[in-house]
Amino acid sequence: MQFTKAEEYGIFGVLYLAEKDRAVVTPLSEISKAQNIPEKFLAKIFQSLSKSGIIRSHRGVRGGFTLAKDPSEISVKEVLETIQGPYHLMKCLGDFKSCTMNKVDFCPLREILLIAEKRLVSVFDEYTLSDLVKWEKARTAAT
Amino acid sequence: MQFTKAEEYGIFGVLYLAEKDRAVVTPLSEISKAQNIPEKFLAKIFQSLSKSGIIRSHRGVRGGFTLAKDPSEISVKEVLETIQGPYHLMKCLGDFKSCTMNKVDFCPLREILLIAEKRLVSVFDEYTLSDLVKWEKARTAAT
DNA sequence: TTCTTCGGCTTTAGTAAATTGCATAGGAAC
DNA sequence: GTTCCTATGCAATTTACTAAAGCCGAAGAA
Numbered sequence: 168m169q170f171t172k173a174e175e176y177g178i179f180g181v182l183y184l185a186e187k188d189r190a191v192v193t194p195l196s197e198i199s200k201a202q203n204i205p206e207k208f209l210a211k212i213f214q215s216l217s218k219s220g221i222i223r224s225h226r227g228v229r230g231g232f233t234l235a236k237d238p239s240e241i242s243v244k245e246v247l248e249t250i251q252g253p254y255h256l257m258k259c260l261g262d263f264k265s266c267t268m269n270k271v272d273f274c275p276l277r278e279i280l281l282i283a284e285k286r287l288v289s290v291f292d293e294y295t296l297s298d299l300v301k302w303e304k305a306r307t308a309a310t
Numbered sequence: 311m312q313f314t315k316a317e318e319y320g321i322f323g324v325l326y327l328a329e330k331d332r333a334v335v336t337p338l339s340e341i342s343k344a345q346n347i348p349e350k351f352l353a354k355i356f357q358s359l360s361k362s363g364i365i366r367s368h369r370g371v372r373g374g375f376t377l378a379k380d381p382s383e384i385s386v387k388e389v390l391e392t393i394q395g396p397y398h399l400m401k402c403l404g405d406f407k408s409c410t411m412n413k414v415d416f417c418p419l420r421e422i423l424l425i426a427e428k429r430l431v432s433v434f435d436e437y438t439l440s441d442l443v444k445w446e447k448a449r450t451a452a453t
Numbered sequence: 454t455t456c457t458t459c460g461g462c463t464t465t466a467g468t469a470a471a472t473t474g475c476a477t478a479g480g481a482a483c
Numbered sequence: 484g485t486t487c488c489t490a491t492g493c494a495a496t497t498t499a500c501t502a503a504a505g506c507c508g509a510a511g512a513a
Contacts, residue, residue: 168313170400170423172471178419179411194489203411207473214491227480228488243422257313268322269346273449275442276321279386280313283433290426299418306416315502337458351503357460370511371457 168256176204177212177250178243178299181222185238185296186303194231212250219249238300244291254288256280311399319347320355320393321386321442324365328381328439329446337374355393362392381443387434397431399423 179202184193195213199206213232217224223235234241248254257280259266266274322345327336338356342349356375360367366378377384391397400423402409409417 168311168317168394168397168399170311171469174311175400175411175419182418196489205472208471210490211472211492217490224490225480226478226488226490228482228486230480230489232490251311254311256311257318267346268318273446275325275445276318278445279433279437279442283430286429286433287426290422290429294422299422302418302421303416314500339458348503350505353459354461354503360459367459368511369457369459369509371455371513373458373511375459 171251173208173212173250174247176202176209177216177246180204180209180213181216181234181241181246181296182299182303184222184232184234185241185300189234189237192225192229192231192233194229197231215249216246219245221246221249234296238296241296242292243294243296243299244288246296247291254284254291256284256287260284314394316351316355316393317390319345319352320359320389323347323352323356324359324377324384324389324439325442327365327375327377328384328443332377332380335368335372335374335376337372340374358392359389362388364389364392377439381439384439385435386437386439386442387431389439390434397427397434399427399430403427 180198183198183202187193195206195210198204199209213222213224216222217232220235221241222232224230224232253261255261257277259274259277260280263277266277268274270277323341326341326345330336338349338353341347342352356365356367359365360375363378364384365375367373367375387397396404398404400420402417402420403423406420409420411417413420
């Protein structure tokens with residue numbers, strides 16, 4: 168019941184891009200160094216983010232990545248689900264048949280987890296990358 | 311970001327007790343058989359639940375377990391946190407120092423996860439075992 | 454005393470997460 | 484067009500944790 172490193176790294180990776188001008192192409196090496204993330208690991212994460220259209224890749228000399236859309240258009244949920252797949256607190260929430268217990272027709276735990284899941288995901292859906300950047304800037308300005 | 315089997319089994323285990331009269335002492339073997347849970351695994355789970363005062367153990371012949379309090383007094387959160395420890399979507403939420411990134415002073419991800427966590431846990435805190443039993447009974451009666 | 458059931462500890466197996474490595478392909482700069 | 488840089492894709496590895504099983508001891512009722 169914890170976030171994976173991939174999710175954590177993914178968020179910090181795109182956040183780094185979100186803090187820059189969108190036109191600036193940033194190579195993996197810079198991001199991984201600045202955010203303290205294993206480069207090859209970040210590469211894999213960015214690949215899926217690129218495929219799902221959140222970021223855009225640029226190959227060749229002086230290549231790298233840019234955000235594919237404005238930070239205010241990218242929800243935290245979008246990033247997380249791209250990296251980890253749809254959020255389910257239990258397997259059976261996605262598919263009732265995968266229930267390992269005997270609950271073929273009704274499961275009280277399932278009911279409560281559906282509620283919990285909905286509330287959890289709603290938070291990630293509410294906030295965008297620009298919100299996170301805004302917080303960070305406000306914080307830096309304050310001190 | 312998923313529930314563990316231990317949590318799942320733990321809930322179903324105490325739920326089985328909650329469906330009975332509180333005076334009835336039920337052995338592990340019966341619970342594990344009825345709920346389709348590996349007995350030794352359930353034993354370990356019930357040990358911690360017993361220590362934290364959610365259930366009560368009775369040794370010897372015709373021993374077993376009973377609920378230590380009324381189902382309406384036992385929140386889902388209580389059960390889950392006893393089994394798995396306090397709920398944190400990331401390690402750093404419990405202790406800022408355990409942050410593996412460079413965020414020594416402020417972390418935007420931390421902010422959003424604190425919100426998310428609060429909402430998630432609130433669900434488990436709102437519902438008690440008697441709620442779950444009630445749902446189940448209502449469902450059975452309906453069909 | 455004896456049998457039953459929990460208590461606690463150890464160990465094993467299985468699975469998923471976290472990382473690394475290498476060969477390939479695309480593209481800018483010269 | 485050659486060269487070098489940077490992403491792409493796949494394979495392999497290491498590590499960590501989950502899930503489960505086993506064993507012996509302790510408690511307690513019959």
